Amino acid sequence: MEFIDGTWEKETCGWDVLMSEKMLGREVCVDGAIHSIRNMGDVAFIILRKKEGLFQCVLEKKETDLSIHQIREAMTVRVKGVLLKEERAPHNRELCICKLEILSVPAEPLPIAIDKWKLNTSLEAKLDYRTVSLRNVRERSKFKIQEALARAFRDYLYGQGFTEIHTPKIGSKGAEGGANVFKLAYFHKPAVLAQSPQFYKQMMTGVFDRVFETGPVFRAEKHNTKRHLNEYTSLDFEMGYIDSFEEIMAMETGFLKYAMELLEKDYEKELSILKIKLPDVSRIPAVRFDTAKELAAEKYHRKIRNPYDLEPEEESLIGRYFKEEYGSDFVFVTHYPSKKRPFYAMDDPEDERYTLSFDLLFRGLEITTGGQRIHDYETLRKKIADRGMSEEGMEQYLDTFKYGMPPHGGLGIGLERLTMQLIGEDNVKETCLFPRYMNRLEP
Amino acid sequence: MEFIDGTWEKETCGWDVLMSEKMLGREVCVDGAIHSIRNMGDVAFIILRKKEGLFQCVLEKKETDLSIHQIREAMTVRVKGVLLKEERAPHNRELCICKLEILSVPAEPLPIAIDKWKLNTSLEAKLDYRTVSLRNVRERSKFKIQEALARAFRDYLYGQGFTEIHTPKIGSKGAEGGANVFKLAYFHKPAVLAQSPQFYKQMMTGVFDRVFETGPVFRAEKHNTKRHLNEYTSLDFEMGYIDSFEEIMAMETGFLKYAMELLEKDYEKELSILKIKLPDVSRIPAVRFDTAKELAAEKYHRKIRNPYDLEPEEESLIGRYFKEEYGSDFVFVTHYPSKKRPFYAMDDPEDERYTLSFDLLFRGLEITTGGQRIHDYETLRKKIADRGMSEEGMEQYLDTFKYGMPPHGGLGIGLERLTMQLIGEDNVKETCLFPRYMNRLEP
Numbered sequence: 040m041e042f043i044d045g046t047w048e049k050e051t052c053g054w055d056v057l058m059s060e061k062m063l064g065r066e067v068c069v070d071g072a073i074h075s076i077r078n079m080g081d082v083a084f085i086i087l088r089k090k091e092g093l094f095q096c097v098l099e100k101k102e103t104d105l106s107i108h109q110i111r112e113a114m115t116v117r118v119k120g121v122l123l124k125e126e127r128a129p130h131n132r133e134l135c136i137c138k139l140e141i142l143s144v145p146a147e148p149l150p151i152a153i154d155k156w157k158l159n160t161s162l163e164a165k166l167d168y169r170t171v172s173l174r175n176v177r178e179r180s181k182f183k184i185q186e187a188l189a190r191a192f193r194d195y196l197y198g199q200g201f202t203e204i205h206t207p208k209i210g211s212k213g214a215e216g217g218a219n220v221f222k223l224a225y226f227h228k229p230a231v232l233a234q235s236p237q238f239y240k241q242m243m244t245g246v247f248d249r250v251f252e253t254g255p256v257f258r259a260e261k262h263n264t265k266r267h268l269n270e271y272t273s274l275d276f277e278m279g280y281i282d283s284f285e286e287i288m289a290m291e292t293g294f295l296k297y298a299m300e301l302l303e304k305d306y307e308k309e310l311s312i313l314k315i316k317l318p319d320v321s322r323i324p325a326v327r328f329d330t331a332k333e334l335a336a337e338k339y340h341r342k343i344r345n346p347y348d349l350e351p352e353e354e355s356l357i358g359r360y361f362k363e364e365y366g367s368d369f370v371f372v373t374h375y376p377s378k379k380r381p382f383y384a385m386d387d388p389e390d391e392r393y394t395l396s397f398d399l400l401f402r403g404l405e406i407t408t409g410g411q412r413i414h415d416y417e418t419l420r421k422k423i424a425d426r427g428m429s430e431e432g433m434e435q436y437l438d439t440f441k442y443g444m445p446p447h448g449g450l451g452i453g454l455e456r457l458t459m460q461l462i463g464e465d466n467v468k469e470t471c472l473f474p475r476y477m478n479r480l481e482p
Numbered sequence: 483m484e485f486i487d488g489t490w491e492k493e494t495c496g497w498d499v500l501m502s503e504k505m506l507g508r509e510v511c512v513d514g515a516i517h518s519i520r521n522m523g524d525v526a527f528i529i530l531r532k533k534e535g536l537f538q539c540v541l542e543k544k545e546t547d548l549s550i551h552q553i554r555e556a557m558t559v560r561v562k563g564v565l566l567k568e569e570r571a572p573h574n575r576e577l578c579i580c581k582l583e584i585l586s587v588p589a590e591p592l593p594i595a596i597d598k599w600k601l602n603t604s605l606e607a608k609l610d611y612r613t614v615s616l617r618n619v620r621e622r623s624k625f626k627i628q629e630a631l632a633r634a635f636r637d638y639l640y641g642q643g644f645t646e647i648h649t650p651k652i653g654s655k656g657a658e659g660g661a662n663v664f665k666l667a668y669f670h671k672p673a674v675l676a677q678s679p680q681f682y683k684q685m686m687t688g689v690f691d692r693v694f695e696t697g698p699v700f701r702a703e704k705h706n707t708k709r710h711l712n713e714y715t716s717l718d719f720e721m722g723y724i725d726s727f728e729e730i731m732a733m734e735t736g737f738l739k740y741a742m743e744l745l746e747k748d749y750e751k752e753l754s755i756l757k758i759k760l761p762d763v764s765r766i767p768a769v770r771f772d773t774a775k776e777l778a779a780e781k782y783h784r785k786i787r788n789p790y791d792l793e794p795e796e797e798s799l800i801g802r803y804f805k806e807e808y809g810s811d812f813v814f815v816t817h818y819p820s821k822k823r824p825f826y827a828m829d830d831p832e833d834e835r836y837t838l839s840f841d842l843l844f845r846g847l848e849i850t851t852g853g854q855r856i857h858d859y860e861t862l863r864k865k866i867a868d869r870g871m872s873e874e875g876m877e878q879y880l881d882t883f884k885y886g887m888p889p890h891g892g893l894g895i896g897l898e899r900l901t902m903q904l905i906g907e908d909n910v911k912e913t914c915l916f917p918r919y920m921n922r923l924e925p
Contacts, residue, residue: 040767040768040769040808041767041768041769042765042766042767042768043728043731043732043735043765043766043767043768043814044732044735044764044765044766045732045735045736045738045739045763045764046732046736047725047728047729047732047733049725050725051723053643070723070888071723072688072886072888089691090643090645090690090691090692091643113885113886114886115722115723115886115887115888115889142723142888142889143857143858143886143887143888143889144858144886145859145884145885145886146859146860146883146884146885147884147885149885150885168881169878170685170686170688170689170878170881170882170885171881171882171885173686173689174688174689179689179690182645182647182690183645185648186645186646189646189648190636190640190646193633193636197633200496200533200534202533202625202626202629203629203632203633204625204915205628205632205698205715205897205914205915206915206916207698207713207916207917207918208651208698208700208713209664209675209700209712209713209918209923210923210924211923211924221652221666221667221668222666222667223664223665223666223675224664224665225664225712225918225923226702226704226920228923230923232652232666232675239915239916242613242925243613243616243915245515245613245617246613246616246617246622247533247622247625248532248533249533254697254698255648255650255651255697255698257651257652259669261669269652269668270650270651270652272648279558280494280513280514280558280585282490282492282493285486285490286490288486289486289487289488289489289490290490292486292487292488293488293489295488296488320488321487321488322485322486322487323485323486323487324483324484324485324486325483325484325485325486326483326484365483371486414586415586415587416588416589417589435612435613435924435925436925438611438613438614439613439614440589441588441589441590442556442588442589442590442592442593442613442614443515443556443557443558443586443587443588444558444586445513445515445558445585445586446558446585446586454648471648472647472648472649472682472686473649473650473682475650475652477669480652480653480654480668480671480673481653481654481878482685482878482879
């Protein structure tokens with residue numbers, strides 16, 4: 040009987056070994072994709088793309104009977120040779136090839152030149168050839184940054200006593216109601232895709248006190264802007280027994296601090312490729328919605344058109360204000376008007392026109408919406424009735440409150456937006472692996 | 483200007499402080515839900531439910547002017563009092579209440595008795611009142627075990643150089659084809675929900691070499707069995723530059739080892755509540771599909787009806803065989819027949835009727851399907867043609883292979899099934915927070 044014990048010896052060596060001093064002058068075996076070839080006649084440079092970065096190999100006619108003409112870009116190969124010190128090469132080393140085994144051969148030349156530092160193709164072309172354009176080193180590194188953000192979110196919250204949950208994406212009714220839901224047939228019954236895990240995460244504070252989820256959400260919005268996706272990854276948490284809604288903002292700030300530390304520690308390479316300067320998140324200013332509007336209007340000579348709404352340009356100006364006045368890339372805008380928040384938002388007992396809620400703006404763009412929720416059954420029912428809404432389809436949600444719920448609140452962060460602002464991209468489609476918007480369902 | 487700095491001082495103390503020796507004899511403040519009340523006349527015991535467990539408080543008439551009649555189950559409260567050593571109480575301590583603040587009041591008594599050790603209600607009733615039944619300490623602990631498994635999967639793979647990806651759940655065509663897809667309208671275009679991230683994770687091995695995803699998958703199967711869900715959480719990984727398909731099995735075994743270590747280290751409480759004895763995963767037997775069938779048929783005197791298929795009873799007997807003969811709860815069954823695997827599975831060059839693939843059985847139930855995939859463009863097209871399938875809707879997938887792909891393979895693990903087998907439940911609906919099956923779309 041054969042047994043599998045969880046270990047595996049590879050003949051090829053990993054990046055760490057390749058970069059170590061002790062391997063210089065020794066024979067190594069390494070695999071990768073041929074990223075580019077520079078043929079100089081007697082010598083050819085073959086650049087391998089590995090997950091950690093690019094690595095230079097050199098093919099010298101006198102060292103091998105292999106012909107450069109057998110080798111093409113986008114082949115995947117296993118190369119053997121001696122690792123030599125070479126100060127003109129990246130990482131001060133190169134592999135002098137003595138043997139090259141071809142693992143796979145492309146059927147056609149690449150449709151876009153991925154070995155350019157910055158792809159100079161249109162966004163649409165990049166997305167049409169997404170699985171190829173992502174092979175560009177700069178493009179793919181965006182998604183390592185994205186990985187770090189989701190990873191930091193979970194790790195920080197595990198440490199704060201949160202439980203991870205997985206809530207269903209198919210349900211009988213959307214959490215936020217309204218028209219922006221995708222509809223489907225579930226074995227002949229009408230169903231919708233979840234716009235957010237809102238109801239579920241709230242209900243689960245009665246079970247686990249603190250919960251989080253990182254998963255897809257679906258919005259059938261007919262927007263086609265640089266800020267919207269029809270499917271995106273939402274980082275959601277909800278916490279019970281809060282003292283006030285400011286405690287939620289403190290938890291988010293703690294996460295951001297942790298995320299920046301993780302990026303600095305484990306994602307140095309990608310930060311450097313993308314030339315990202317990490318923002319200071321040690322203290323984030325918090326300002327009331329109405330005050331924020333006034334400050335921006337006054338400083339930038341802009342008339343307040345609608346006192347109950349924040350237009351995108353206003354968000355941008357508020358971001359600019361807090362950067363200029365306080366040096367902060369982030370600002371919490373608190374106490375949003377009640378009529379602009381969903382029914383479950385808790386109104387401010389001191390002025391019921393406003394809610395105990397907030398948005399977090401990062402460089403002038405909303406990346407988070409959060410706040411305290413109503414936890415009392417009758418208050419919740421009254422708010423639903425006052426808004427002329429129906430309880431239909433919300434029976435299970437409301438029942439949970441009937442049986443007692445702790446004071447609680449939480450937030451949702453758009454992962455692609457957070458990534459976009461951190462990297463300095465101007466379109467959220469750039470920071471989604473396979474974006475879904477009105478005109479795109481593929482690849 | 484107010485600033486948020488990521489710290490928050492709570493008046494209430496956490497579980498660790500409550501359990502520490504230094505707090506005995508001192509005044510503490512603690513919050514939680516009233517899980518149960520035992521009124522003995524002069525004394526009443528109030529059991530608080532906190533996320534970490536149950537905690538006993540005692541209300542003595544002579545110590546406070548608070549009446550036990552004001553207090554009800556399912557209230558959430560903040561309690562102040564002195565922490566006393568009490569050997570008859572769990573954790574050898576109880577809080578002698580001097581002040582009790584009511585945070586929220588339920589509108590009705592609970593519909594099920596959640597303070598029982600084991601809920602003696604039907605599965606359907608449990609699911610109908612899911613947000614209440616999960617407040618039972620034993621019920622909720624199942625999902626901490628589930629958390630540990632997903633967490634271990636990610637943490638282990640980060641350490642093995644994998645990149646986390648988020649792939650779209652709405653697409654133009656299902657990865658596996660066939661009828662078992664949920665259909666929806668995407669802005670008047672036909673679309674489907676992803677049955678798995680199969681195509682995406684494969685395509686991403688050409689970018690990141692090694693990728694993983696933990697997310698929902700959707701199967702419109704008209705089953706209603708103890709093993710099936712119509713929406714579940716899939717733990718998927720895919721790795722490039724593999725030496726053979728056994729390397730994938732080694733990676734999975736490494737994950738399982740890591741998961742058991744994490745459970746032992748951080749989830750001791752839940753293991754003890756659920757009386758889980760962790761299985762030995764230090765070495766897992768691997769056996770060919772045809773041999774496994776023969777071994778089970780011979781030992782248990784069962785006729786082989788179909789040499790190309792494994793029936794559930796056969797899986798169960800193979801599991802039993804390897805438990806009895808080798809003491810293993812797990813067994814890898816390898817070399818599944820080609821006709822039972824999807825087109826992208828790589829056939830065994832030594833016998834093309836079989837594939838370089840495997841299932842992992844855990845206590846007689848399949849919890850993983852995996853294997854090596856075809857990475858050569860023409861081979862892939864030929865297999866599609868040989869099967870009489872159409873390339874329509876797979877253009878982007880096939881194009882990726884046209885432009886070169888490394889040898890690769892991977893697997894998918896059903897999180898709910900893995901949890902179910904580890905806990906020893908007999909129905910997968912027990913280990914899904916909000917299960918979706920043919921007759922259930924709520925809560």
